[in-house]
Amino acid sequence: MMRTYKFRIYISKSIQETIEEHLNICRYLYNYLLEQKTKNPKLNKGDTQKLITEHKKENPELKKVHSKALQMVNNKLWGNLKALGKLKQNGHKVGKLRFKSSKNHYKTIEYNQSGFKIKDNKLYLSKIGEISIKLHRKIKGEIKGVIIKKELTNKWFAFFQVEEEPKPLPKTNKVVGIDLGIDGYTIDSDGNKFENPKFIDETLDKIKKVQKNLSRKVRGSNNYKKTKLKLIKVYDKLNNQKNDFLHKLSRYYINNYDKIVLEDLNIKSMVENKKGQKTLNRHILDGSWKKFINLLLYKAEGAGREVILINPAYTSKKCFNCGCVVSSLRLSDRIFFCPNCGWKIDRDYNASLNILKSGLGESVVPAEGRPLLRVIPYIKVISGQVSPMNQEALPEGRGLRKPKGFRSTPSVREG
Ligand SMILES: [Zn+2]
Structure with missing residues (x-):
């Protein structure tokens, strides 16, 4: 299962300019793909993915951004289309997917599988550079991807998606x-x-x-x-x-x-x-x-x-x-x-x-x-000081059936 870790990152002015340039390119690509999809509704996710490769030839600026990050723009577009479809399905009145006309509408760069590395409190992003990161928790598991985002508070954050092994807890019979x-x-x-x-x-x-x-x-x-x-x-x-x-x-x-x-x-x-x-x-x-x-x-x-x-x-x-x-x-x-x-x-x-x-x-x-x-x-x-109520452990698989009923519980005001 996937877990997300959020860490504050500290970026220099020049890196910030690079990220902002990348955001603009991604936003441009998003709008371009949406336009193509609007013109030709038959296009599927694989088709628009191919369009990126073709469009790179006409528009070499796209090459400034890591190829996986461009791929994730396509992912984002299809994620939004899917969410919109679902709303429609549930009977909501929805219009068409909107173009990202302003900088404020496109705020994340996403790397998936490759193009990033963490070492000694530094996050290295291919085509962007080295970023200081405050790792206040240990990341357990394999990092699948990272999202870079500037939040409204003007602070920058990295979100790591980590594949985590499930850890089943012992049965409580409650x-x-x-x-x-x-x-x-x-x-x-x-x-x-x-x-x-x-x-x-x-x-x-x-x-x-x-x-x-x-x-x-x-x-x-x-x-x-x-x-x-x-x-x-x-x-x-x-x-x-x-x-x-x-x-x-x-x-x-x-x-x-x-x-x-x-x-x-x-x-x-x-x-x-x-x-x-x-x-x-x-x-x-x-x-x-x-x-x-x-x-x-x-x-x-x-x-x-x-x-x-x-x-x-x-x-x-x-x-x-x-x-x-x-x-x-x-x-x-x-x-x-x-x-x-x-x-x-x-x-x-x-x-x-x-x-x-x-x-x-x-x-x-x-x-x-x-x-x-x-x-x-x-x-x-x-403060994590809640202890569970005493509940009689139930016989395995018998759910709530208790012949004498549950006991009435005392009125205790804790704390
Ligand atoms: Zn009654």
Whole structure:
């Protein structure tokens, strides 16, 4: 499986000029290939690849760029065409693929298989030169390719794609259902409620402040540019904090469970988008949920775990205890109460139990009484101090079926 390593690189002015020249050539080639493809829609990926070789004769400037990097331009074009096709397939209104008319629309140079080398904190790129690199982590595995990119913060980075051997984790014989929420980031069927990280709110306040500041500046002025860069940096910080949290939380679930069941957000968001405008906070949260699921899927692959995505219909409104649907439950109701059987439980906890049941497709005997949640502060996640809940190990292959039901969990506030 592929893993990406990101490292900061430090480049001299002359190298920067070379990279920018290469970016321009790649962008030109991208547009050229797209134009040819537009004129002749029958062209396939191999055809446009051949066009590069032919076009080199007419346009020797292309030879300044490493041949693999040019090949990757073709790859990028076909990757974009494929993504567009997929959107269309899913019923989205999409136009044609756009030309990269500005420098800002083409920001990466990619080397694949050859043309690069790392030695003693130096990255050597064929036709570009030597670049200082800060290797703060050891790269494990074979490097398949490298992408050079200048981010909006004006910092340069190298992304290495590394082929990694999967490392299966020992079986835990434990399964979990996870409800993704706003009140808690995750609420799971073991009674854990992971707090939504507060830094998101804190950083959002800062973002709003800088945005307000920006709106007062004259567009294009030096002050405007300065404030804009500040805004980008705050966003960047938010992203880094968020990613750190998501990596650690997904690692917790992967380490502790063989099977992890969640709702399929692709189905869920389509339902909720109809309700109209989303707040910035909600927007960021939505994006982070998708990222969280992707991290779980990616980590599960390497660890030999299983992630099951289920249809979210009725996960909230169905009583886990007796199965009847309580349609009067409103979004603001934090406690689920079933008038049919009297089951009373935290609404997200009830949802996580339904999610688990739906994912495993097995009968579950519910706990008696009112299971309580263990609230885990996000800071514990970031500092890696979360220990798993005691869950009775299940007999191999029997999923969730437990004759005496799961025990109601004590209410503990950690930290
Ligand atoms: Zn009920």
